[in-house]
Structures are given as C-alpha cells and as structure tokens.
Amino acid sequence: MPRRSYDQYCAVARALDAVGDRWTLLIVRELLGGSRRYTDLHADLPGVSTDMLASRLKDMERDELLTRRRLPPPGAAFVYELTPRGRALLPALTALADWGAPALDEQRPTDAVRAHWSAVPLMARLARHYPGDTVRVIDIALDEGAFHIVLDPDGPDAARYADGPATHPDTVLRMNTATCVALAQDRLTLAEALAAGRIEETRPGERTPAPTTA
Known part of the structure; x- marks a missing residue:
C-alpha cells in the first residue's frame, strides 16, 4: 500500500x-x-x-x-x-497523556483497562519525586495488575517500563486505580499520596526494627 x-x-x-x-x-x-x-x-x-x-x-x-x-x-x-x-516518541506520548488525563473521569462500562497503560503518565511524575535518588526501578501494583518503571538518570525521556513486577525493584508502590488517575491528572503528588496513606511504599531489603524488650 x-x-x-x-x-x-x-x-x-x-x-x-x-x-x-x-x-x-x-x-x-x-x-x-x-x-x-x-x-x-x-x-x-x-x-x-x-x-x-x-x-x-x-x-x-x-x-x-x-x-x-x-x-x-x-x-x-x-x-x-x-x-x-x-x-523518541515517548515525550509526545507523555504530552498526549497529560492532555488527555482530565478526560479520565468515571470509567465507562465499555472501557477496557490494563495496568501498564498508566506507565507513560507516571514516568515523569516518579522522576520528579525521585530526582538523583538511588531509586531507579519501581514496581507499581494496581487493582488490575502490576508493571514496573525504570527511571533513567539522564532524564525522564529515557525512562522505560515493562509489564509485570521487576526482579529486583528498589521500591514497590501499591495504590488503587483512583489514586493512579489522580496522580496522572496532577490533582495529587506522590508525596501527598504517601502522606495520606493512599499509596503504600515498601523498600525491599529494608528490615523492620525488632521490637525492644523492657
């Protein structure tokens, strides 16, 4: 053709x-x-x-x-x-996701959904939250499933994602779909969601302090 x-x-x-x-x-x-x-x-x-x-x-x-x-x-x-x-189309898709996020109101009965469809709008937001941090591989667990994002130290345009959990994530973020949408719409920052308990963060390998005894 x-x-x-x-x-x-x-x-x-x-x-x-x-x-x-x-x-x-x-x-x-x-x-x-x-x-x-x-x-x-x-x-x-x-x-x-x-x-x-x-x-x-x-x-x-x-x-x-x-x-x-x-x-x-x-x-x-x-x-x-x-x-x-x-x-190289990632920045264009990120801009489209930002532009389209306000239209994510109530999910329609005919709407299909996949967990990893949230990856593109989340990349830039996670990069803002973890700038120059040791956190590079982030597991995202949603109601519909899991995916992981790999942040690039050279900038968010080089970030990438993959379906399913990572083998060795630096941190795991668990949230519901409504919280994920609020992040995509910039109605909520990651720091605010963590503080409000809307996101549960787990750092694999971090040990919980043992209880002290009197």
Whole structure:
C-alpha cells in the first residue's frame, strides 16, 4: 500500500504522515514496554482487528518506527520492538497523556483497562519525586495488575517500563486505580499520596526494627 501523505511542507504534517493513523501511537505505547509478539499486541489492543494490526505494523516497519526479529529457538517466534526513532516518541506520548488525563473521569462500562497503560503518565511524575535518588526501578501494583518503571538518570525521556513486577525493584508502590488517575491528572503528588496513606511504599531489603524488650 503506498504511503499516504498530507503533502504539506510542515513538521507537524510530516509527523502525522508517520504516526497519525488510528492505532499507531497505541502500538508505540505497547512497545515502549519492550519487545512484544503479535499475539501480545493484539491482546493488549482490544478493539483492533487482526488485519488492521498487521497493516499498521507493516507501515511502522516501513517508516522505521519498529523492527521485527525472530527469537532464537526454542521460542522461534517473531517479536516487534521500537527503533530509536520509535522510542523518541515517548515525550509526545507523555504530552498526549497529560492532555488527555482530565478526560479520565468515571470509567465507562465499555472501557477496557490494563495496568501498564498508566506507565507513560507516571514516568515523569516518579522522576520528579525521585530526582538523583538511588531509586531507579519501581514496581507499581494496581487493582488490575502490576508493571514496573525504570527511571533513567539522564532524564525522564529515557525512562522505560515493562509489564509485570521487576526482579529486583528498589521500591514497590501499591495504590488503587483512583489514586493512579489522580496522580496522572496532577490533582495529587506522590508525596501527598504517601502522606495520606493512599499509596503504600515498601523498600525491599529494608528490615523492620525488632521490637525492644523492657
């Protein structure tokens, strides 16, 4: 299929030539969490048809936003992963998440939800809370499941996330979905949520002091 273009000598139009189609940026959102198989992508993009997903992946490979590679045996499956050009869309997705967060009012009955969909808006907020800290790997436990975020010391634009808990997290944050949404909407800071008891933080490896005896 030939590339569709706005045919405008404009940076915004050029960007939309590559990522303006339906589902493209949501595929980027999924792949920011690491390599994914086609079946994984289809499972976490409810509503996309198999034909549409296959077409978008081909377009994104052509536009050098992602690559496809075969896993070595015994896996032998193909996985998709972002190129540096694709990963460079993280600030754009963060800005879109910030812009869209006020629309996260009551969850509609038809809304699908995945825990890791909260990762993008949380990255910058966690980076603000732990600047230059020894905390780099953070487990997030929500009602719907868990994911983890890896903060980069060079800045939030280089942060990344992955589905499921980390093997060796520096800290674990447990919260409900409503608290997570409040953080994304900047109605609540992480420090405020911790102080109010809306987030439970656990530092693995920290020992609880033994009780003293009289």
